[in-house]
Amino acid sequence: MSKITITIDGKEVETQAGEYVLNAARANNIFIPAICYLTRCSPTLACRICLVEADGKQVYACNAKAKEGMNIVTTTENIEKERRAIMEVYDVNHPLQCGVCDQSGECELQNYTLEMGVDSQHYAIKDVPRPAKDWDHLHYDPGLCIVCERCVTACKDMIGDTSLKTVPRGSDPLDPQYKESMPKDAYAMWNKLNKSIIGLTSGGDMLDCTKCGECAAVCPVGALVDTHYIYTTNAWECEQIPATCGHCSAGCQIYYDVKHTSIESDEPKIYRVTNEWNYVSLCGAGRYGFDYQNKVEGKDEEAFSKAVEAFKKADTISFTSTITNEEALILQRLKEKYGYKLINEEARSFQKFLKDYSEISGQSLWGSDLEEVHHSDFVVSVGMAIKSDNPNARYALNNSMKMNKGAGLYFHPVKDPVIEGLGKNIVSIYHKPLQEEAVLYLLLDLFGDKEKLPKEIVEYLASFHSKVMETKKEVVKKKVTETVKVKKVDEESGEEIEVEEEKTKMVNETIEKEVEVDKNALFDIVGVPAKFSETLEKLLKKKEKFALMVGPDFYTHPNSKNLARLTALIEKYSPFKLVIVPPLTNSLGVALINELDEEKGSFTIGYNTKGDFTLSALGDGDLDMPAINQQEGTLTSVNKRVNPTNQAVPYRGYELNDIANALGLEAELTVDYTKELPVEKGFESKDFDELPNYWENDGTEVRGYVLNNMTVESKGDESVKPFGEETLEGQLIYLANPVRQFTPFTHKTTNLDEKSGLYISEEYLQKSDFNEGDSVRITTDSGELTTTVVCDNKIAGDIFVLPTFDKNLNSEALFSGYRFNRASIEKV
Amino acid sequence: MSNTEMFKDRNISEDYFLLDIEDYPTTPWEKFKRVVKRSFKGELFVGLWVVLREMIKFDIHTIQYPEEKLPIGPRYRAVHEMKRLWESGTERCIGCGLCEKICISNCIRMETRYDENQRKEVGEYSINLGRCIFCGYCAEVCPELAITHGGEYENASEQREHFILYEDMLTPIDDVLNKKQREFQGFGAITPHEDERLKKTPLAY
């Protein structure tokens, strides 16, 4: 896109050709009123308040594209009249209940009513009953709704559930005299508004979605509110603590809204989580799973001295990736000083994957990020249950399709109705477990630059192709001439006579033809749907920006090394930009900072995981530790960003830093380590307090800093192994969480109520003799456990899913690394 | 600047005059002279004599507090009251939190919740009288004429933190039903010409 200059209210501003006028204005700090437009989503033209004059013609700023030399005037007398009338219309029958409204103080209706100086009302219509609805985690009050459709737009264009839509209001038509007397746009907007309110796409009574709460976040008024938040506090009473979500590797920006607990207690309490919804979209875990802090009354000196003793005795520290970079560095320093073995299997496999990837790519990290995926038009996801592994990757996939007329391929063994529901242009391909290499070979075959790819690979790929004769039905157009009798009125006599006329017409005729076609054996191996070549051809039309996301299934795959190398080859020799999705919150940080070991020693300190002596932020260990929402520090995200997070609720106990200090390291605060993060791994030597956490008006992310992608010496060996035929057959189980759950930390929160157990798809349950709530014993080659059946309509097919968020379930014990396994399941 | 020049632009009456105040003594000797002059001028004894005389005559002008109390003006700003609606007796406070926000000594705190009738309910409400400066802002901002000041000014306590709770302030239900509740007329009360200032909204019924 090229840079152009336009003039807004006499000020010359630079923008991209094709950018919406509204965005160009916002980027240059020029205010244009706008209600229904959501950055990163498509304009709906519901509010029409963004009227401006472009080269003398009235246009809507949110959908008028900037052209070189355009001259924009943001207010004229007529526009002012329109805006005032629009605001009056919004206030028609709007209850005067700001006093008890959860949106009060941050309500766009309040703001614009004041901004437009609406102090009298000229319009009226009879109201219709609009009862409030309880939609599980949301509360919808149509009485307050201004039908801006932002909720609908966010759910469709960003999240992808498309759970909301406009439904008929059942109102009387507008008084016809308004058509004459009202400003034109205001009338048109009212006419539309008067016909609808918001309802559920499913037509049912209960919202059944992935529960992100983004719709309530974008609602400009108090119509959609999080159920847990209703009437608990006024927005202005809360202090907003800028932070980073600690639940997954997306590292979303959030604010903890914090206020005292009650009239008696000054203890800060988190009332809700908010976000800069124009630039980041949260999932339900980030939005509703905020009260996972470890409440500790004071320093337990006895436990602390025991901990120090234990550290002196121990030779191993075992930990999870739900820790900050600074804590990871403390562990690394302890290792350097005392030779502890550091055990973190999930981060180690990821670290190894990155190393193998670097050997071919020559870079320490992947080249792209989710931001770029949002702007791509052909996105492929392989090796992850995308909606639960990294919700933001799913949003990027959906958003790219909706906004850029994009398309995509989703490769995964577990059927996913949510992904299928994103739209026809994202084709789901359910391959067999262990066949991920075949998928990557297929991508190389379809998209790789055969000129540049190593010769052996090209030959290997060619070996899957064969020429076969196929009978193809073809439709051809044929000219046929026939004589038909037509009735005509004789001009002279006026009588109807019959004449014969010759007519030629084109008819379609289906003929069968034997044609030689190229048969790609990889198609069958991967299990693509019928007519895949044709579908793909259609999907690929006019596509320019390609993105590939690979995920955690790869890292523990028995052939992860080969997968890493294939991934690197795709990035190198195809148009795909690559994102590698880290498995947990800070797996990337840990993988960069820590030297991880394979074998445990004899005495283990566990940090958020069981050890001979356990430090735990979950409150169940021998010594308490602060949870992420009680700490300052940084987290490294899938976007390769080092994001700062702040303390929302106090912590009064000991921290890892206190133990480190007792063991001879020296740092007053944990965040003293921020500037010491390893520069050779791509970190920057910056103080914690220097790290920003906001967005510019033009959408530029200014959060922390982006890791430097370091050059890694590659040996020039680009060989990859052919893929094996081995797959898993029989009853399969998969290690993944339901949406909104990630770790025992999300499990601990009040609002996230997902049940633990064996997740079986609704579809499967209907045809099997398992029922929800049944107690079952699951046995695999690695172990066995007993749990209950949970019915899940967000997965489909025959593969059962076992979550990791419940530490009592200990589901990992059934797997030997790879996320799929064969299992026998019986009712007990 | 002449003596009254600074007041020129003020809308003051003609009767204002400046007191003739002696210059302050500067040297220790002058100060000493002033003390002696004031002490022995005899005014002290004049005062004592008046007191003695009135005591003997039993002509007492002061209020016999606490037996006697002066009536308090309807606009006096003492300890707060929470009013109820006249007709139904329901509490007027809707829990909007404006009083909490506007309070400049930050002494109002409240807890609200979503109740069974899908309404906002005020669970707890407190004013820390140890900090309240009785400025009347809360009464002025209250959209419901719920919180007002009252005439109760006797609030001695052993503790500065002594605070009052919702129940302490709320008009007893019997009072309102027996029409004994009194509207506050001070800060935040409805002004006499309120009706004229209203703009009417058209209705389509």
Ligand code: SF4
């Ligand atoms: S939605 Fe806005 S204008 Fe309407 S009652 Fe709530 S705060 Fe007031």
Ligand code: SF4
């Ligand atoms: S619920 Fe909120 S976001 Fe949705 S249409 Fe109504 S006002 Fe707009």
Ligand code: SF4
């Ligand atoms: S919570 Fe999320 S998924 Fe559910 S309706 Fe709202 S936006 Fe859509």
Ligand code: SF4
């Ligand atoms: S869990 Fe992940 S996707 Fe969800 S809000 Fe947190 S960081 Fe974002």
Ligand code: SF4
């Ligand atoms: S301002 Fe009035 S209505 Fe609002 S919370 Fe205070 S007392 Fe209640």
Ligand code: FES
């Ligand atoms: S913001 Fe442009 S029409 Fe609503």
